Amino acid sequence: MRRAGVVVGAAVALLLVLGAIFAPVLAPYSPREQRLCDGLKGPSASHWLGQDKHGRDVLSRLIYGARVSAVVGVATVLVSALLGFMVGSAAGYFGGAVDQLFMRIVDVLQAFPGILLAIALAAVLGPSLMNVILALSVLGWVGYARLVRGQVLVEREKEYVQAARALGAGPGRIVFRHLLVNVSAPVIVQATFGMAAAILAEASLSFLGLGAQNLPSWGGMLNEGQSFLLTAPHLSIFPGLAVLVTVLGFNFLGDGLRDVSLGSRSAP
Amino acid sequence: MRSYLLKRLLLTLPVLLGVSVLVFLFIHLIPGDPVEVMLGESASAGDRAALRHQLYLDQPLSAQFGHFFSGLATGQLESIFYHEPVSTKVIGRLGATFELAFAAMALACLFAIPLGILAALRRGTWTDTAATGFALLGVSIPNFWLGPMLILLFSLKLRCFPVSGRGGLSHLVLPALTLGLAMAALLSRMTRASLAEALLEPHLTAARARGLSEVWVIAKHALRNAAVPILTILGLQFGALLSGAIITETVFAWPGLGRLLIEAIQTRDFPLVQGCVLAIALSYVIVNLLTDLLYTVADPRVRLEGKR
Numbered sequence: 001m002r003r004a005g006v007v008v009g010a011a012v013a014l015l016l017v018l019g020a021i022f023a024p025v026l027a028p029y030s031p032r033e034q035r036l037c038d039g040l041k042g043p044s045a046s047h048w049l050g051q052d053k054h055g056r057d058v059l060s061r062l063i064y065g066a067r068v069s070a071v072v073g074v075a076t077v078l079v080s081a082l083l084g085f086m087v088g089s090a091a092g093y094f095g096g097a098v099d100q101l102f103m104r105i106v107d108v109l110q111a112f113p114g115i116l117l118a119i120a121l122a123a124v125l126g127p128s129l130m131n132v133i134l135a136l137s138v139l140g141w142v143g144y145a146r147l148v149r150g151q152v153l154v155e156r157e158k159e160y161v162q163a164a165r166a167l168g169a170g171p172g173r174i175v176f177r178h179l180l181v182n183v184s185a186p187v188i189v190q191a192t193f194g195m196a197a198a199i200l201a202e203a204s205l206s207f208l209g210l211g212a213q214n215l216p217s218w219g220g221m222l223n224e225g226q227s228f229l230l231t232a233p234h235l236s237i238f239p240g241l242a243v244l245v246t247v248l249g250f251n252f253l254g255d256g257l258r259d260v261s262l263g264s265r266s267a268p
Numbered sequence: 269m270r271s272y273l274l275k276r277l278l279l280t281l282p283v284l285l286g287v288s289v290l291v292f293l294f295i296h297l298i299p300g301d302p303v304e305v306m307l308g309e310s311a312s313a314g315d316r317a318a319l320r321h322q323l324y325l326d327q328p329l330s331a332q333f334g335h336f337f338s339g340l341a342t343g344q345l346e347s348i349f350y351h352e353p354v355s356t357k358v359i360g361r362l363g364a365t366f367e368l369a370f371a372a373m374a375l376a377c378l379f380a381i382p383l384g385i386l387a388a389l390r391r392g393t394w395t396d397t398a399a400t401g402f403a404l405l406g407v408s409i410p411n412f413w414l415g416p417m418l419i420l421l422f423s424l425k426l427r428c429f430p431v432s433g434r435g436g437l438s439h440l441v442l443p444a445l446t447l448g449l450a451m452a453a454l455l456s457r458m459t460r461a462s463l464a465e466a467l468l469e470p471h472l473t474a475a476r477a478r479g480l481s482e483v484w485v486i487a488k489h490a491l492r493n494a495a496v497p498i499l500t501i502l503g504l505q506f507g508a509l510l511s512g513a514i515i516t517e518t519v520f521a522w523p524g525l526g527r528l529l530i531e532a533i534q535t536r537d538f539p540l541v542q543g544c545v546l547a548i549a550l551s552y553v554i555v556n557l558l559t560d561l562l563y564t565v566a567d568p569r570v571r572l573e574g575k576r
Binding site for chain 1: 282283284286287290291294295297298299404405407408409410412413416417419420424507508510511512514515518519529530533534538541545548549552553556
């Protein structure tokens, strides 16, 4: 069951990445090609998932939309994990005033519920792909920082760290050479859930009109489809399913990896 | 217990201050001249100067900070679009958001707690697998998709519920379902995990040995022990409901704080954006504080902590 979850999740992640990279090859039409006389037509043999109000092919736009989701997901997770690791390891390793300072900043940022700060930042910075990544990363690193700090607090007392310190290794070398490897397993699990959360948050921002402009995105497609819910439900159904399957896949993968990680740690 | 309460209250103060400073700084993050962004390039020099003065942008940052909060408290900080005090607009919409959040929480509890109990009592069976599947699906379904799908099925096709707006109980059902699903998913998972752990406690065997019925053992002894983590998730998730309401209120045109925030963003009414963000963030902090304080009622170990 655990392995099946990992396999299904990995397959979804792979599909997302392949769809994003090979979108020009996979998409049957250009995502911008308009056929106004065919606007709002439902699924057919030539357009498997139907056409939007401008007559653009929904399937092609979904495949290109994977690019936005993949780029935002990967960039947000990378920036957040890197920043979170640096802050968390500094707080955990040095302790004292450094720890207090960083953790109070974390407390303040955690006082903002979920997507609220991202919405507010995307609103003031203006809608663009870069700003979406920035808005999501501003809060995204906080979870990683708490996780890494906790792990470093445990690891720094272990013998291999004390041995490295006795041999004259500086804080930078200990953190990047020794601690990074030993705290990476929970960070990878967190990053998998982080991908799901970032994709969902990007789609939410795009749905609210605060996402990347002039690029096909799943949330933006859902926003457009809401006006034609009764006459062209396919415009809402398919982009939503794309978000659901992708987020579910990453959650499966995260659950599976967590079980594997816990299993390997508890194994004798 | 008193020292615990005092410590918890004192810890909230820097968080409240930090949240307020961040919200205050939003307007300074706008690329370029914030007044030009709000009024547009065609605005006259007089209008720009008036707005700059109204928002205290012509004063030093420290003075702006003081004016921002005194303006919010005294009603002098006005919405650019509505020409009404920001505080009046925000307070006027708070009721609708809390009504929706409470309804979502009630629906989530009604469904998720019995499901979690059932899954814990029948571990390893298909009921347990179905509950786990529901939990994973519940946290993965985007509410901006679930809402339109519920509207399509129950409002447009079956005509059971109104499409949007706020009114009687019928208006509340679909938005509450949309908002409450993710919470129900987490709650059922937590109920299952906590009860499964509580069921392994030796004092339950002792209770059974004393001849108590299985229903009584579970209701009186196991569920009571499982209550603290469930309460934690309820408190934390109620705060999350407030931010989730932004999207749900937009989908269902529910006249709450979340919809007001999106309207303010669309009209580039940044003082109102600040007011809405601050109100939602403060509500979140206060709900989390109340959850922590409720621990003292639910868990005697917290009550006793201060006496040690």
